[in-house]
Amino acid sequence: MSNQPAHPTLLIPGPIEFDDAVLQSMSHYSTLPSSESHVGAPFVAVFGETLSMLRQLFQSSDPTAQPLVISGSGTLGWDLVAANLAEPGDDVLVLHTGYFADAFADCFATYGVRATQLKAPIGERPQLPEIGRALAEKRYKLVTVTHVDTSTGVLSELQRLSELVHRVSPDTLVVVDGVCSVGCEEIEFDRWGLDAVVTASQKAIGCPAGLSISYYSGRAIESFKARKTPPGSYFASFKNWLPIMQNYEAKKASYFATPSPQLIHALHTSLTQILSMPLSERFAKHKAVSQKIKKAVADLGLKQLASNPADQANGMTAIYLPEGVKAPELLPNLLRKGVIFAGGLHREIATKYIRVGHMGVSVMDEGRGDAQKAIEALGVGLREAGFERKV
């Protein structure tokens, strides 16, 4: 249960509802000094521990792997990949499951990297045989996959994809956009042979927005070090950040750009909470709540964008609205009922669907009743919009 005052429950696919302790760790000065030096021993210890906890979150024990935490938004993760892991003129393969692949491709173009998109129809994902054929046709420096595309709720499968890439094109790096998946979807970084996962603080990790969080394999770092050209970004340059992160994790102060002690404290608290139980339990819980919501959606006679159950995200659901129900009327009505859902984001069909997030404390803290509240509000809201449940 939260001690926060009554407020509409934030059930969008991020930012999510935050735990009281996480919010308090940004400013709750009965236990923590809130103004502290970014190079003082107390903060250096907290940042160092935070980086080490990220290794656990990614189920990674490879000492050559490298976590990065940088002030920025999830979007910065694309620059980190495009400016460090690819070089101008390189070809990269972008697997498309919605808006975020288009944007990642734009980012590559900015750095002179040639992105080839492999697109699937809305609500689906590119399939392994066509990915294999694409990889066999051209030498790709890396392949990107959006683990959960926040615009469609499509979940991509990582393990067999990574196996395929390693088999068909062993030099190609496997890069995951995990903005809407890290913390709610299973990721075994080392065992699956991933090379990069980029994410953000405000989704299933449950820490306020403002941090770009990413994780790289030793192979990705080696690939960076073997570049023929310098990195294409200054603020997002591995050259500038790798020594800083390595120093902080070794509990040594280091300076390239001033980190945000408040947000790092919040991240430390959220990671401590996440790692206080086996990750498998956390993922199972997200799956169970997701199933409950998806069943309620089906019971209402509604369809998801992701029609194949195997392609459905466990931290969010994207739902087609019934004929005649308009998002700009439904969403404000749901807000009056105390829940905030999100509108559509995929440009081609933006007005035809809504998105519900079910991640973090809204899932893990059943006492909040957030999922039930979401289901009930949706049912009543649709009825009030004139939609009668199909039997």
Added chain:
Amino acid sequence: MSNQPAHPTLLIPGPIEFDDAVLQSMSHYSTLPSSESHVGAPFVAVFGETLSMLRQLFQSSDPTAQPLVISGSGTLGWDLVAANLAEPGDDVLVLHTGYFADAFADCFATYGVRATQLKAPIGERPQLPEIGRALAEKRYKLVTVTHVDTSTGVLSELQRLSELVHRVSPDTLVVVDGVCSVGCEEIEFDRWGLDAVVTASQKAIGCPAGLSISYYSGRAIESFKARKTPPGSYFASFKNWLPIMQNYEAKKASYFATPSPQLIHALHTSLTQILSMPLSERFAKHKAVSQKIKKAVADLGLKQLASNPADQANGMTAIYLPEGVKAPELLPNLLRKGVIFAGGLHREIATKYIRVGHMGVSVMDEGRGDAQKAIEALGVGLREAGFERKV
């Protein structure tokens, strides 16, 4: 007075001590919903007001000028300038007063921009006649000046510099690194004819770290729009951010990357506090406290890096240590006395000096007694290190 528990007073040149209300606005959920949508009306209004208040902070009323607030650190401001206001192959002139000019020049190089540095001896700044000669010799796309170089405490004069640039090289943009000056040093953006000021949240603006804050003239925006090449960064691209900022200020939700509602709330609170009195009073107060600290430093027989009083910053003081006193021994002793000062940052002389910050609530809230505490601790610390005051 702060209600924060006893903790060492943070007197480094940023991050600084934060006001209780600013910290609380990140998470104090008795008055604010702490989990809120980045595209919901309540947050959009707060972000829009924040952008409008920045216009006041920069004493700017030109409607073509543009504020930007992006998740990131102060360093990101350099990328914003180098990737948007200059193009590959352009020449830019970097006025050097310490570490931060070297770093800015590195940033330009990343984006293929040719930076020529005009250096002054440590503790001094390039003078107008030599700057005029440099500007006459070559066509520079822009000239950069570090308003206060945090590594040396050297204050640069902006108004006459800008007049010179406009006279000698009227097409050259005037770009100010104001990371350690905005909020404590006078800046009249419109009247002085500035084209860009980049800064960060955690220094004299008094908001926790994690926000890159910058301000551009209509001329700078036109210069961006006239580019022949696309911007060199994705996350720092004006093309991506300008419509977002314009929408938020018009109170319309907009999405490119998720902002941090918590930090924006804190910034809104700190700007509201800053603008609650005439800015001239705030600057005068910083000057008065700075004079008091600098007099105490002189009375101790110590010298500042900036030897010319006209070149001395009003929000920080960089002090040469007396012969025999070592920073790695003095600073921990000062911490035990309850004040945190910073070590040297200028590579050539890093171990030979210390830095004291005096900005924000430590200056504006006299009840805290921070300046007096700093002066007393320094005197006792030096005495304990065996240094006797010269008479």
